Amino acid sequence: MEHRLSAALALGALTLALMSSVVVAQDAQTGGTLRVLGTAEVDRFDTVPPATADTGSFFRATTRQLINFAASTDPQEQIAPQADLADSVPVPTDDGKTYTFKLRQGANWDAPGGPRQIVAADVERGFMRLCNPSIPAPAVSYFEDLIVGFADFCAGFGGVEPTVEAMKAYIEQGDVAGIETPADDTVVFHLNYAANDFIYLLTLPVTTPAPVEVLDYLPDSPDYRDNYISNGPYTIASYVPDTKVTLERNPAWQAESDPLRKAYVDTIEVIAGVQPDAAMQQLQSGDGDMLYDINVPPVTVQMLTMQGDDKISTLAEGASRMIWINTVSENNDGALRNPLVRQALNYAVNKAAVVQQLGGREFATPLNGIFPLGILGHHDFAPYPTPDDQGDPERARALLAEAGYPDGLSLKMPFRNAGNGASEAQVLQASLEEAGFKIELVPTPPSDFYPRLITNFDNALNGVWDLVPSGWSPDWPGGAARSIFQPQYTYDGTHGTFNFSDYNNEEANAIAAKALATSDLAEAALLWNQVDEIVMANPPTVPLISQTTVLYHGAGVQNFLPYAAGGNGDWTNVWLKR
CATH class of the missing domain: 3.10.105.10 (Dipeptide-binding Protein; Domain 3)
Structure with missing residues (x-):
């Protein structure tokens, strides 16, 4: 059922929204280190190989896609596709089989030679990596029969030796007929059949564009991790296996180019090896801020609910x-x-x-x-x-x-x-x-x-x-x-x-x-x-x-907003008040 606001209600909603934005602007604080606690480490830095659902929060901070979701307390807004690297959500043409995207200017790679604009070829290269013979993406099945020519490209890739040199050559010499790049700021997808969930598919981390430099490394290999190139507001500062990954601000990221992430905190530490009970204790004592792969135990939820704790959300x-x-x-x-x-x-x-x-x-x-x-x-x-x-x-x-x-x-x-x-x-x-x-x-x-x-x-x-x-x-x-x-x-x-x-x-x-x-x-x-x-x-x-x-966070965390694709609060939109 479609719900329609009367003019009066719409005006009231607009007034409340403006008041809310003023409050947020006044209260928001930049700086500090967000401490995220988990039992396991971030299992993938590369968006292509299989990964647990929990990595959605990590990818939110370090990668961007054409389309994504807003972090919100509104259940409907949580699942509404929003423009991310694209400058708008396009209306398909050709009876729903053609989607044309214009790329947002100022969206950059943190490239070795300095900030570099993300271009259409990066988008196509990201899709090409999905069916690499080294560690292919399980989600490639969503796209193989959907995008014109993609099944043929992937079939050919299956016969390539899984080495850096062979895979790089295949991608650089190859082409996906249904992904056109007529200009650096324009990507056109041609589909075999109309599919209105194509817009939602483009929110998957596997659709992240790929800079040309990543072709020099096997997917998610130690070399890939050591030479990590981010297009999100944060990049990897340090990584200690099974212990901690530290994210810092990406110097190539420009706030005005990103409508979905505010990036208030300076640093994000994702700490592994913390058991659920200890994690909850640290959140309540202020020694931790958010949870990574830990579910809040039911008995704890019931206790916090009885205490009227307002840091619980769902x-x-x-x-x-x-x-x-x-x-x-x-x-x-x-x-x-x-x-x-x-x-x-x-x-x-x-x-x-x-x-x-x-x-x-x-x-x-x-x-x-x-x-x-x-x-x-x-x-x-x-x-x-x-x-x-x-x-x-x-x-x-x-x-x-x-x-x-x-x-x-x-x-x-x-x-x-x-x-x-x-x-x-x-x-x-x-x-x-x-x-x-x-x-x-x-x-x-x-x-x-x-x-x-x-x-x-x-x-x-x-x-x-x-x-x-x-x-x-x-x-x-x-x-x-x-x-x-x-x-x-x-x-x-x-x-x-x-x-x-x-x-x-x-x-x-x-x-x-x-x-x-x-x-x-x-x-x-x-x-x-x-x-x-x-x-x-x-x-x-x-x-x-x-x-x-059920989501929970520490008392120092402000503006805690659920991010549906990550299954948790959005690291990129909280600020700290200690």
């Missing part, structure tokens, strides 16, 4: 949990192929108990569809409503009887025997058994759960499992409906994917294609709503919860 990144239903096995004479049985499962589950088990509403919200909070396409609807999300065992039993199973069903449910896996499985078992299902829990080691058990289609076909609790996180925030629907809820003939029982719905697929093709994101959201409702009318899964990240 961020919905689009992560969710669900139960997959095996619709391909002959267990119980194929009972799970019956839509009434799957609807009964949706009525049966006590989602409120799952929320409580995860620590409460600060950590999770009941979910009724396939698109979680923080994703374009999420909407409030309840195809299987239950009182206070606590399940409706009577309704579930009635549907089971209508389906021909008045005595219930016996089902096998493997679960990932790590973290909250066992306690979650027990909560699910309790509510399902109250509704007439007998659940056999099967503890499974984490190393076997996904690679050997669930993504092995033979196990589904042979009835090794009937139900399985699972989770999913999109690769980018906001307009990431494709990265939820396509891998999980479409079937292209390839078994053993994250679509555990080969679910497919041609009506949903057709509407999803329309959702991707339209240039109107409001229309896309409504179309994804329809996809959600079609899937859930004949459900292959039982949505459980949207997961919420």
Whole structure:
């Protein structure tokens, strides 16, 4: 639904915004060292190789992309694409298949010879590095069939020897037909098909432009790290493996060229080897400022909430949990192929108990569809409503009887025997058994759960499992409906994917294609709503919860703003007041 402000409300909002900006301008302080505490070190300096999600904060500080997100407390602003290296967010032409970007002037590399303007060739070079044969980027799959000629370029790169010399020569002599650079300040992308999430894909760190100098080093090698070239507000000052990486101001960065990062602090120290309890103590004592890869423990959140601590905030990144239903096995004479049985499962589950088990509403919200909070396409609807999300065992039993199973069903449910896996499985078992299902829990080691058990289609076909609790996180925030629907809820003939029982719905697929093709994101959201409702009318899964990240920071940190793509507060927009 589109919300419209009246003229009076709009004027009031503008007045508040202006007042807020005045307050920020008066309060902001530059200088100081931001101390970020983590258990592990920053695992990648190069944006191309695989990296943990936590590196999003590091890349925010040291790299820039054509498009990015604003740090904000507003959930809608958090997921709205913003111009970063581009001077504006372009409207596609050619029926949504051509995107033309003008590069922002004054955006520089911290090059060995001094500051140097980022140019269009750097953008194309960044894409070329994605399919290098040394350490290719997993995210290259998003672009290979999308950008004209990119699949051919990558196929050729696969035959190149993974040495510096050979890879440099291939890139310098090569060309991607669908990435045109008609001028230093202009990049044109030609797509094979219209895809409105292309703008969101350009927020991924892997799309960072690459200066020509990096071709002299293997991706993320010691030489690459020793000769690091930044285009963000910070660059690497020093690095002690497994201990600390120190960032300092990038002298080539110009504040007026960067609408998304203020870079108030002088230095950022990312300190590794700190355990969660010790990190929380340091934040509360003032010896630390922010967390890197550490989740705030639920018991700590509850204590801080009771104390009225205002340094707690939350961020919905689009992560969710669900139960997959095996619709391909002959267990119980194929009972799970019956839509009434799957609807009964949706009525049966006590989602409120799952929320409580995860620590409460600060950590999770009941979910009724396939698109979680923080994703374009999420909407409030309840195809299987239950009182206070606590399940409706009577309704579930009635549907089971209508389906021909008045005595219930016996089902096998493997679960990932790590973290909250066992306690979650027990909560699910309790509510399902109250509704007439007998659940056999099967503890499974984490190393076997996904690679050997669930993504092995033979196990589904042979009835090794009937139900399985699972989770999913999109690769980018906001307009990431494709990265939820396509891998999980479409079937292209390839078994053993994250679509555990080969679910497919041609009506949903057709509407999803329309959702991707339209240039109107409001229309896309409504179309994804329809996809959600079609899937859930004949459900292959039982949505459980949207997961919420709880954020916390030290008392010295001011202007703490969540950055959705980093899953944390934005290092580049806080200032310190000690």
